[in-house]
Amino acid sequence: MATNDVSPQDPVTNPGKNWMIDPKTGELRVLAPGQTFRSVTEKIARIVLTSQTPLGWLFGFVMAGGLIAMLLTAVAWLFLKGTGIWAITMPVAWGFAIVNFVWWIGIGHAGTLISAILLLFKQGWRNSINRFAEAMTLFAVVCAGMFPIIHTGRPWLAIYWLFPYPNTMNVWPQFRSPLMWDVFAVSTYATISVVFWYIGLIPDLGTMRDQAKSKFAKYIYGQMSLGWRGSARHWMRYESASLLLAGLATPLVLSVHTVISFDFAVAVLPGWHTTIFPPYFVAGAIYSGFAMVLTLAIPIRKFYGLEDIITMRHLDNMAKVMLATGSIVAYGYGMEVVMAWYSASRWEYFMFWNRMFGPMGWAYWVLIACNIVTPLTTLWSRKLRQNIAYLFAISLIVNTGMWFERFVIVVTSLYRDFLPSSWGTYRATRWDYMTYVGTLGLFTFLFFLFIRLLPMIPMSEIRMMLPQAKVKHEAELQTEAGD
Amino acid sequence: MSNEHGHHAKHLPADLSAPASVARWRNRALLVALVFALLAAADFYLHPSDLSLDYVLRGWLMGLIVCFSFAVGGMALLMVQHVSGGKWGLLIRRPLEAMSRTLPLVFLMFLPVAICVKRLYLWARISNPEEALHAGIINAIQAHAIAYKRPFLNIEGFWIRGIAYFAIWGTFIFILNRWSRQRDTDTQHGNWYWQKRFENLSGAGLLIYSITLTGASIDWVMSLDPTWYSSVYGLLFLVAQGYAALAMVILITLALSQDEPLKSIFRTTEQHDLGKLCFAFVMLNIYIAFSQYLIIWSGNLPEEIRWYMDRITGGWGYVIGLDFAFHWLLPFTLLLSRDIKRNKRRLAAVCCIMLFARFLDTFWLIAPNFADIHHNFHFSAELLQYIFVPAAMTGLWVAYMTHQLRQRPVVAINDPHLSEILEPEHAHA
Numbered sequence: 001m002a003t004n005d006v007s008p009q010d011p012v013t014n015p016g017k018n019w020m021i022d023p024k025t026g027e028l029r030v031l032a033p034g035q036t037f038r039s040v041t042e043k044i045a046r047i048v049l050t051s052q053t054p055l056g057w058l059f060g061f062v063m064a065g066g067l068i069a070m071l072l073t074a075v076a077w078l079f080l081k082g083t084g085i086w087a088i089t090m091p092v093a094w095g096f097a098i099v100n101f102v103w104w105i106g107i108g109h110a111g112t113l114i115s116a117i118l119l120l121f122k123q124g125w126r127n128s129i130n131r132f133a134e135a136m137t138l139f140a141v142v143c144a145g146m147f148p149i150i151h152t153g154r155p156w157l158a159i160y161w162l163f164p165y166p167n168t169m170n171v172w173p174q175f176r177s178p179l180m181w182d183v184f185a186v187s188t189y190a191t192i193s194v195v196f197w198y199i200g201l202i203p204d205l206g207t208m209r210d211q212a213k214s215k216f217a218k219y220i221y222g223q224m225s226l227g228w229r230g231s232a233r234h235w236m237r238y239e240s241a242s243l244l245l246a247g248l249a250t251p252l253v254l255s256v257h258t259v260i261s262f263d264f265a266v267a268v269l270p271g272w273h274t275t276i277f278p279p280y281f282v283a284g285a286i287y288s289g290f291a292m293v294l295t296l297a298i299p300i301r302k303f304y305g306l307e308d309i310i311t312m313r314h315l316d317n318m319a320k321v322m323l324a325t326g327s328i329v330a331y332g333y334g335m336e337v338v339m340a341w342y343s344a345s346r347w348e349y350f351m352f353w354n355r356m357f358g359p360m361g362w363a364y365w366v367l368i369a370c371n372i373v374t375p376l377t378t379l380w381s382r383k384l385r386q387n388i389a390y391l392f393a394i395s396l397i398v399n400t401g402m403w404f405e406r407f408v409i410v411v412t413s414l415y416r417d418f419l420p421s422s423w424g425t426y427r428a429t430r431w432d433y434m435t436y437v438g439t440l441g442l443f444t445f446l447f448f449l450f451i452r453l454l455p456m457i458p459m460s461e462i463r464m465m466l467p468q469a470k471v472k473h474e475a476e477l478q479t480e481a482g483d
Numbered sequence: 484m485s486n487e488h489g490h491h492a493k494h495l496p497a498d499l500s501a502p503a504s505v506a507r508w509r510n511r512a513l514l515v516a517l518v519f520a521l522l523a524a525a526d527f528y529l530h531p532s533d534l535s536l537d538y539v540l541r542g543w544l545m546g547l548i549v550c551f552s553f554a555v556g557g558m559a560l561l562m563v564q565h566v567s568g569g570k571w572g573l574l575i576r577r578p579l580e581a582m583s584r585t586l587p588l589v590f591l592m593f594l595p596v597a598i599c600v601k602r603l604y605l606w607a608r609i610s611n612p613e614e615a616l617h618a619g620i621i622n623a624i625q626a627h628a629i630a631y632k633r634p635f636l637n638i639e640g641f642w643i644r645g646i647a648y649f650a651i652w653g654t655f656i657f658i659l660n661r662w663s664r665q666r667d668t669d670t671q672h673g674n675w676y677w678q679k680r681f682e683n684l685s686g687a688g689l690l691i692y693s694i695t696l697t698g699a700s701i702d703w704v705m706s707l708d709p710t711w712y713s714s715v716y717g718l719l720f721l722v723a724q725g726y727a728a729l730a731m732v733i734l735i736t737l738a739l740s741q742d743e744p745l746k747s748i749f750r751t752t753e754q755h756d757l758g759k760l761c762f763a764f765v766m767l768n769i770y771i772a773f774s775q776y777l778i779i780w781s782g783n784l785p786e787e788i789r790w791y792m793d794r795i796t797g798g799w800g801y802v803i804g805l806d807f808a809f810h811w812l813l814p815f816t817l818l819l820s821r822d823i824k825r826n827k828r829r830l831a832a833v834c835c836i837m838l839f840a841r842f843l844d845t846f847w848l849i850a851p852n853f854a855d856i857h858h859n860f861h862f863s864a865e866l867l868q869y870i871f872v873p874a875a876m877t878g879l880w881v882a883y884m885t886h887q888l889r890q891r892p893v894v895a896i897n898d899p900h901l902s903e904i905l906e907p908e909h910a911h912a
Contacts, residue, residue: 027675176781254770262774266781273782276714278774327690331718335697339714342701344631345786380686 020312028316028386030125030465032308037463040309044459045211047304048452056303061448067441074434075150083153085431091424092414096432097151099406100439102260103288104144105186106281106402108193109253110289111137115196116249119242125317127461128310131204132300132451133293134197139446140292141190143439148182150435178262185259189252196245202228203238203460257285264409270351271413274339280332287325287371288402290318294395298388300451309457312386319385322375322398329405330372347418355412359425363408370401493747493905499892502742509885516878523871530864534855538865540599541849542872547592548704548845549727549873550880554589556728557582558656559692559721562685565659568678571756573900574748578735580663581887582728583656588883590649592876596703597642605629606636606709624786628710636706644702648695655688666897678899696721707852711790713779719771723841726764730837733757735888737831744894748904751825758824761837765818769811793851798860802847809840842873 022029078085088095111133118126152158159165162183164173173180206228209221228234261281264272294315301310340352355364375394378384385391416423450456463469523542527535561579564572600607606629609615616626629636659681666677697717705716736757740749779787795803813836823829846869851857856866895901 258770258774262777265778268782268784273778273784274714275716275775275778276718277778279715279718279771331693331697332714334694335714335717339712342632342635343712343786344628344710 028311028313030311030313031128031462032311035308035462035466037466037468040462040466041207041211041459043306043309044455044457044462045208048208048455049212049217053452054303057448057452060444061452064441064445064448067438068445070434071438071442074431074438077431078150078153078435079155083151085429087426087428087432089424091417091422092411092426094410094414095426096428096436097147098263099403099410100436101144101147102281102406103403104140104147104439104443105260106257106285106288106406107292107399108137108140108144108189108289109257109282109285110293111135111140112189112193112249112253113286113289114293115200116246117253119246120250124465125314127465128314128457129293129297129318130461131197131200131454131458132296132447132456133289134193134200135447135450135454135456136289136292136296137193138190138197139443139450141186141193142446143443145186145190146439146442148186178259178266181259182263185252185256189256192245192249192252196242196249199238199241199245200458201454202226203230203235204455204458206230207459208455253286254282257281264413269413269417270340270345270347271355271409274336276332276335276339280329283325283328283332284402284405287322287329288399290322290325291395291398291402294318294322294391295399296447298392298395300456306457309462315388315391316382316385319379319391319394322394323379326371326376326379326398330376333368333372351413351416354416355408358412358416360412360415363404363412367401367404367408370397371405372401375401493907495747495894495896495901495905496744499744499894499896501889501891501893502739502744504742505739505885505889508738509882512878512881512885514878516875516882519871519875519878523868523875526864526867526871532865534865537602537853538868539872540595540603541853542868542870543592543876544596544603544703545842545845545849545869546873546876547589547596548849549842550585550592550876551589551699552724552727552841553582553731553880553884554585555583555652555692555696556724557732558586558652558659559689559696559725560728560732561659562655562688562692563725565678565681565685566689568900569756570900570904571753571760573895573898573904574745574753575732575736575757576663576895577891577893578732578739578888579728580660580891581884582732582735584660584887584890585880585883586649586653586656588880590653593645593649597645600638600641604636604641604706604709606632606706607638607641624710632709636709641702644698648699651691651695655684655692658684659688663895664891667892667895669897675899677897693717693721696724704848707849708790708793710786713775713787713790715771715775719768719775722764722768722771723844726768726837727841729757729761729764730834730841733761734831734834734838735884737827737834739893740827744892748894748901750904750908752908753904754827754830755821755824758818758830758833761814761830761833762818762824765811765814765837769815772810793857794847797858799847799851799858802843802860806840806843806847809836810844814840845873 020029020032021027086095086097088097111130114126114133115130115137118130148162149155149158152161160167162173162180164175164180173183202225205221205225209218209225209228212218212221258278258281261277265274265277267273297310297314297318301307337352340348343349355361374397378390379394411426415425523539527539557579561576561583564576564579596603602608605621605625609621609625609629612621612626612630615621616623621629634640662677662680662684669677697720700717700720704720705711705713736745736749737754739745776791779791782788793799814833817823817829817833817836823833850869851860
């Protein structure tokens with residue numbers, strides 16, 4: 001337990017094994033009963049404002065910092081030697097860089113879905129997880145955004161290669177290329193995500209300013225809260241800004257990964273050129289993103305004792321979203337196989353046969369085992385969805401599976417092309433691995449900073465979900481906070 | 484149920500059966516069906532040609548696909564609202580159930596297509612692709628595709644799969660409707676018991692629905708051109724089906740809401756939600772349709788692009804232009820407005836536009852597959868069968884649906900959302 005417990009003022013009368021179940025509906029509660037405005041605020045704010053940094057946090061932070069050192073080494077060597085240190089060559093000219101880019105961007109999508117789409121769908125349960133899911137989005141975009149820049153080998157020229165600007169040579173990027181659209185899609189996505197996240201933080205920054213004891217913290221949070229006083233007018237503007245930004249962010253959940261799927265689908269290569277790619281990439285992105293939210297949420301709620309706020313209901317709902325999006329992904333895999341046969345094209349057929357049974361076929365079966373067989377056969381069970389250790393394991397398995405999905409799409413479509421004399425293979429080098437693992441470190445590092453410096457759960461939104469926050473006759477109807 | 488909460492909550496009327504106006508709709512729908520059937524017969528006999536019967540069948544296939552969308556799409560939306568929960572689902576539940584119970588009629592409509600499969604489908608007509616190629620009836624690509632796909636595209640397979648699809652959908656529709664009736668009178672179990680039961684059935688049902696629907700869409704429509712393929716086709720068909728069924732169920736619900744008993748549970752809040760759902764379907768449909776087009780356009784592979792060339796050149800540009808306007812441009816622009824979503828007459832008008840778009844799109848998917856009209860959209864007396872036959876079939880479908888609507892109370896009770904939906908609306912909602 002990293003922080004001291006704040007005991008709720010209203011003790012639960014029956015703390016038996018089913019106290020998280022609402023007796024009237026038989027459903028799991030969104031929040032544990034007995035919370036007050038004060039207990040919520042103190043519990044969340046204390047994680048940040050405590051002067052005693054937990055040892056576990058320090059340990060993780062230092063470890064992640066070590067991985068960043070590895071990332072810097074790998075990238076420095078890349079800039080000195082060029083992309084030749086990676087495994088890419090003909091015919092596999094796209095390797096880890098694009099695989100990692102797509103994987104990271106995909107992970108980010110769950111954050112936007114939770115913060116934007118679930119807000120528009122009036123899903124109250126999202127409040128507990130939306131702040132750190134959105135932070136996850138930002139850091140995942142940072143990791144993803146690195147790859148297009150470093151894969152040029154000369155990042156000081158990347159702006160000229162990637163971004164269209166009027167130059168004396170009158171040379172422009174190819175506007176019909178989805179790689180060009182990616183530049184706009186990802187930068188728009190990053191911008192909206194940052195703004196949305198920050199706007200959402202403002203009321204909590206005000207709370208932090210008021211709760212902070214040290215002068216420095218008061219000053220910093222005070223500056224960041226942009227003069228938030230919590231007046232009715234502030235709240236009104238805050239609510240409309242949130243809704244407008246949610247409206248802006250919603251199409252981005254679909255568009256960003258759609259454009260990324262076009263990177264492959266507009267080519268005429270079997271295995272890439274298939275019309276199901278846009279929806280199937282989007283579903284896969286959300287699938288992997290929710291897996292990552294679970295990977296983060298499960299240890300965090302345990303470590304900081306947040307089980308009352310990030311409850312079984314959240315874990316269960318996230319598992320359900322994974323079941324739904326995973327099924328769409330499975331449908332996509334199925335249609336790829338069916339159409340490889342139905343197309344009556346020998347190239348399509350060979351590509352798929354080779355993907356399944358060729359020398360790199362193992363990667364395909366790893367992907368099927370991780371993404372389809374393990375999660376989609378078991379997540380139907382309510383019992384397993386509410387088994388925390390199992391969910392954590394599944395979240396890691398799905399993250400692995402989704403990484404392999406991109407690996408399979410990129411590599412197994414390329415390594416045996418139309419001309420057998422040019423067939424090759426792909427073996428990642430140590431620099432590839434160091435860069436990839438390094439971004440995992442960068443992500444963890446940023447995430448650790450975030451949970452130490454900012455409230456990871458939106459206090460204001462949780463307070464609004466408590467029965468006390470409702471108008472009286474509404475509160476009477478309300479049996480379950482947040483519904 | 485609503486008494487305990489006091490405050491201005493409305494009460495359900497004692498009589499929950501469908502209002503008398505439903506019988507009038509049935510008579511009008513039958514009249515429409517009769518008029519268009521007579522027009523179709525007149526067209527058939529007054530302009531005899533080699534292709535007269537073919538055009539009747541093509542129109543029939545279009546009518547089948549539209550009515551099938553209402554019935555099976557209705558079932559899918561029914562499952563979606565059971566899985567997702569929400570007050571809007573309670574509002575449209577009984578109309579959706581009535582739509583789903585028209586499946587037997589749709590099966591009867593399927594029989595002529597199954598019997599005349601050789602007249603409609605090139606792959607069924609050609610028994611020996613090699614000979615047909617030498618005789619110049621088909622080209623080399625078609626000959627290869629037909630020979631290659633024979634294990635899947637054969638007449639027996641078409642029948643067996645068709646019957647299997649109907650059996651599967653029929654089973655789900657039967658259970659969903661039966662449970663719904665039991666739930667109304669059940670006092671033993673709590674309403675959450677039923678909620679879970681429906682949830683479990685519908686979750687698995689949606690999965691099976693998406694697989695069977697994909698199969699049906701390939702069998703019945705995509706295989707009209709045996710050479711063409713697109714891996715997103717089934718999903719696009721599925722979204723289009725939801726689009727049609729949603730527009731239809733909103734129209735039915737808006738009409739029912741004029742009278743009791745639906746009047747007392749109908750609130751603008753839920754109407755607004757349904758309007759937003761329409762907007763989501765409008766966007767999802769154009770998203771998938773446009774992605775498919777963009778991918779095939781930029782690949783520009785001869786085996787794929789021809790399907791679009793058949794459908795956008797030689798006069799078809801006007802049809803796809805109208806399709807785009809009615810499918811996306813108009814409903815998108817209109818549904819952006821909050822006032823339109825909250826006004827009964829205006830939302831009904833948008834739903835009519837959406838339904839018209841589905842007719843037009845189905846026409847655009849089916850008609851250009853046939854050699855006498857692809858690349859060359861022109862008016863002929865036979866072409867009118869694409870209006871007469873589907874209109875007659877839809878009239879008949881509506882009449883049967885209204886008959887089904889009258890069989891049960893139009894408000895489902897014993898639902899946890901019922902007391903919520905009887906609450907007064909919030910001014911800010």
